[in-house]
Amino acid sequence: MPKAIEGDLVEPTTENTNLLHGSTSKLDPGPLSLLSSLTKKDKTLQKNTYKTYEVFWDSPEADSETTELQRKQKSTDMTNTFYNLVTDFYEYGWGESFHFARRCKGETLAQSLTRHEEYLFASANIKKGMKVLDVGCGVGGPARTCVRFTGAYVVGLNNNDYQIEKARRYAKQKGQENYSQFVKGDFLHMPFEDNSFDAVYAIEATCHSPDLISVYKEMFRVLKPGGTFAIYEWCTTEKYDEKNKEMIEIIKEIEYGNSLPKLYPASYSVDCVKKCGFEIQVSEDLAPTSVSGDSDWYQDLFQKRVCFSSIGGFVRSKFGSSVMSFFLKFFSFLRLVPSSATNVDKFLKVGGIGCAKGGKADIFTPMFIIVAKKPLA
Template sequence: MSKAGALDLASGVGGKIDKNEVLSAVDQYEKYHVFYGGEEEERKANYSDMVNKYYDLVTSFYEFGWGESFHFAPRWKGESLRESIKRHEHFLALQLGLKPGQKVLDVGCGIGGPLREISKFSSTSVTGLNNNEYQISRGKELNRITGVDKTCNFVKADFMKMPFPDNSFDAVYAIEATCHAPDAHGCYKEIHRVLKPGQCFAAYEWCMTDSFDPNNQEHQKLKAEIEIGDGLPDIRLTGKCLEALKQAGFEVIWEKDLAADSPVPWYLPLDTSHFSLSSFRLTTVGRFITRNMVKTLEYVGLAPKGSQRVQSFLEQAAEGLVGGGKKEIFTPMYFFLARKPLSDNL
C-alpha cells in the first residue's frame, strides 16, 4: 500500500487544478449535490466535469488514508484490510479466468493499484482507462516504481466513449468505478463493444440494495451523503445494473452482493466506534489528527485553500457509507460476471 505522507497529501490536493482555484472548484463540485440544491439530472448531464473535479480534489486524501487501491473488500476474521483488498482483486482475476499474455481493460482504474496487482498476479497486460489526468500521471509514476510500466499502460478517455476498436480486449473489469456513469446501459454497451466475443466482463458495483426505501427520509439522507462524498450522479439499485447488462447484450453468468456474507463488515475501517492500528488513519483519532494536520497545512499555505472542505465532505461520505452498510441499504460490492456471446444477434 502507498506510504503517502503529510506533504504528499498537501501537494496533491486539487490534482491538476491550479492551487489558487481549488476553493472555487470545491464550491462548484458541492453545488452539484442535493445538500446544496443540486439535481440528479444536472449531475448526470455534467458527470464528466463533476467526477473530474471530485478526483482532482480527493485523490491525495484517498492515497493517504487508504492506499493505492481505492475500493472495499469482504474480509475474513484475522485478515488485514490490505490482505482483503488484494484477495478481492485476485478473486476478480480468477473469475475472469485470466491467462498469461492476455490483453485486459480496467475501466475507471484510479491510480492503478488493482491494475498493478492483477497484472502481476495473472501475468497479463492491463490497460487502465481513466478520464482524470492527475490520477493517470500518478499511476504512471507508480507503474514505473513497481516495474510494470512495460506491460501496463493508461489511456485518458471517457468510459462512455472509449477510443478502442471493436473486439479489442480478452477481458474487462471495473472495480467500484462504473457507478460514476450517468447511464449504466450506455457504459455497459461500450464495454460490450470493445470486448472480444465469447469473453467476460466482471465488476464490483456500488448499489442501493432491495432494502432501500426511496420514501424513507433517513435512507435518502444516507444516499445523498454517499453521492456527495464519492462523486456519484446517482446510485442504482442492484436490479437496474442487472437489467442494463442484459440490455447491453451480455449473458449474466452469476451475480451476488458479496457484502452479504462478509464475516467482517466491509465498512469497519470507516466505523469510528472501531479502533485499528493497521488502518489508524481512518479511525476517530486518525481522522482527528488528519483534520488538524490539513487545517495547519492550509493555514501555513502548504495545502491550498479548500483542503479542509474536501476533508469535511469525505468524512460526510464515510458517515453515509457506514450508515448505509449498517442498515444494509447500500453495498459497494455487488458482483457480477457476464459474457459477451460468440454470436451477437442484437
C-alpha cells in the first residue's frame, strides 16, 4: 500500500513512484504516448500526487516567508512529486532534454537544444576519457549528447525513480549503456566520494535546490582539483524589482509551475559559486539574442504559428495546446485518464506563461552560464 504523508497525501518514495507509473517507463515516444501513458497510471495515486503538490502552494499565506521556508525544507519531496506528475508531459511536448535554448535561424527546437548543450560541454572543456557528472540529469537527454559530442563517460544523478528508469532504458536503446550510468540520489547529499569527477555540469537543474550554495558545495566536493564546473542556472536579472507587484507575480508563476523553492538573482548565484571555493572563468546571461534572425528562448512556449511537422511542435502552439487540453478533459470525463491530468496541464501552463512573460520583460533567464575551476590546491 502507498505510504501516505497525511490523509490522501502521498510521499514520493520508490514504492509509491513504481505503483503510480506501473510499466509506463517502458513506453516509446509517439503521437499517442502521453494519453497512452496516462491511461496506465494508478488513477487514485495520480490524483493524490497532484493533491500533494498543491499542498506546497495552496496556503492562504502562500506569499509569506513561512510558506517559502516550508517549501525549502520539503524541496526534495516537492520536486520529486512534481516530476512524477510532469515527466510525460515534458517528453511529449519538448523531447528528452528538459531545458530551453535560443533558436538560430533555420534550426529546429531539437537542434537548438543540442547546440545549447554542446556549448556548455565545450565551455567546460569536456574531453574523451573524462569521467563527468550530470547533476539533475532528467531522462538523460543532455548526458547522451555529452557522450556523443565529447566521448566522455557520463554519470547522471537524479532523485526521481521514474526518470532514472527512463534514462537507463534510453541509454540502452542508443547503445550507450557502457558509456554512461544513472544513479538515484539527492544532489544535496551526493552518493560519491570526494574528488571523483573530472568535470561536473548541471543544465537548469540546480534551481530546484532550496539554497544554491548547498548544491554547489556538493559539486565542489566531488570534483577533482583542477576540474571544471559548468551550469546553466535559472535566475532573476538585474531588471527584476522585488517591490514591483506585477514582476513579483510573474516570478511566483514561474516558481509554482516549475517546482522552484525560490528563484535567486544571477549575482547571488555567482557569489555562491565563489563562496564554495571555485575560481570563476565565465558568468554571463546567454538569453539576449545578438545575431539577426535568432529567436528568443521562449518562442516555443505557446507560439502562434501552428506546426504540423511533429506532434511536439503542434502541442507547443497555442492552438495545439488548446486541442490537447480539450482531449485531456474529454478522456478525463470518460475516466480513461486520471482527472488530475487536466490540473497538471493547467499548472504547467501557468509556469510556461510565467516563463514567457519573465523572458519578454527581461526579468528572468533560464540560461545564466557559470563556468568555474576547482583550484589545484
